[in-house]
Amino acid sequence: MSIRNYKIEAENYLSDKFAKLKSKTKSGESTCFFVPKLGAQESKYFILGLEHNFYSIDEEGYVKSSILPPPTKPGDKQRMITLYWHRQGKRYLYREGVCQLSTVTYLILNRGWNKDSIFLEPDISNYGDLAYAVDIIIKASQGKILVCCEVKKSKSELDKLIKHFKYCSNIGPHERKSCKYRQNHPKYEMCAKYEPMYFYVTAPDNEICYKLSYNNGRIFSEELWDLPHKNQISFQG
Numbered sequence: 001m002s003i004r005n006y007k008i009e010a011e012n013y014l015s016d017k018f019a020k021l022k023s024k025t026k027s028g029e030s031t032c033f034f035v036p037k038l039g040a041q042e043s044k045y046f047i048l049g050l051e052h053n054f055y056s057i058d059e060e061g062y063v064k065s066s067i068l069p070p071p072t073k074p075g076d077k078q079r080m081i082t083l084y085w086h087r088q089g090k091r092y093l094y095r096e097g098v099c100q101l102s103t104v105t106y107l108i109l110n111r112g113w114n115k116d117s118i119f120l121e122p123d124i125s126n127y128g129d130l131a132y133a134v135d136i137i138i139k140a141s142q143g144k145i146l147v148c149c150e151v152k153k154s155k156s157e158l159d160k161l162i163k164h165f166k167y168c169s170n171i172g173p174h175e176r177k178s179c180k181y182r183q184n185h186p187k188y189e190m191c192a193k194y195e196p197m198y199f200y201v202t203a204p205d206n207e208i209c210y211k212l213s214y215n216n217g218r219i220f221s222e223e224l225w226d227l228p229h230k231n232q233i234s235f236q237g
């Protein structure tokens with residue numbers, strides 16, 4: 001039995017899409033750059049998610065999926081995530097998006113969550129000011145948020161987020177405008193408000209998970225290697 005090279009498969013898939021898009025728009029870089037490089041596990045779950053039809057990428061690079069919010073206008077298509085950004089006449093791979101999709105697939109195929117309990121880019125209609133505060137949430141059937149998940153494009157960004165999350169958690173209630181780490185502060189606020197059991201952070205071939213407990217707006221985090229399998233977590237619904 002031959003072993004699949006998912007990294008090559010993912011690179012080829014994303015490069016082909018990139019080339020097709022470029023030929024349509026006559027603009028952009030000639031090569032699809034992967035910065036940072038795709039991870040082995042990241043590539044595997046990205047491809048498996050396509051094969052299981054958890055999501056698809058359309059001819060314009062937009063991600064179509066029931067895990068994403070529906071189109072804002074009836075009859076329109078989903079435009080929440082495009083894997084190819086277009087800026088100043090150049091096209092780029094939205095590197096973090098690949099890791100987001102890979103993480104979703106990992107949660108379903110490896111961690112036992114049902115696709116219907118996972119929400120990518122939880123949006124403004126549900127979370128107001130905290131829309132998009134985190135990339136992915138997992139909900140119990142009665143609506144309680146069990147896991148908040150944030151995806152970063154690199155290990156260094158992941159480390160920075162953890163440092164900032166711990167800083168905010170340790171202080172307890174405070175406003176974003178007065179926070180030293182405004183960029184990552186909403187992750188703390190989302191957790192403080194909805195009190196998920198876990199905060200799970202991924203980056204290409206990196207992950208870390210915290211079991212959270214709460215006391216008057218302060219958050220205490222116990223570090224775990226990975227998000228436990230759904231069957232190992234006891235929760236209602």
Ligand SMILES: [Zn+2]
Pocket residue numbers: 167168174175176179180181185188
């Ligand atoms: Zn803060």
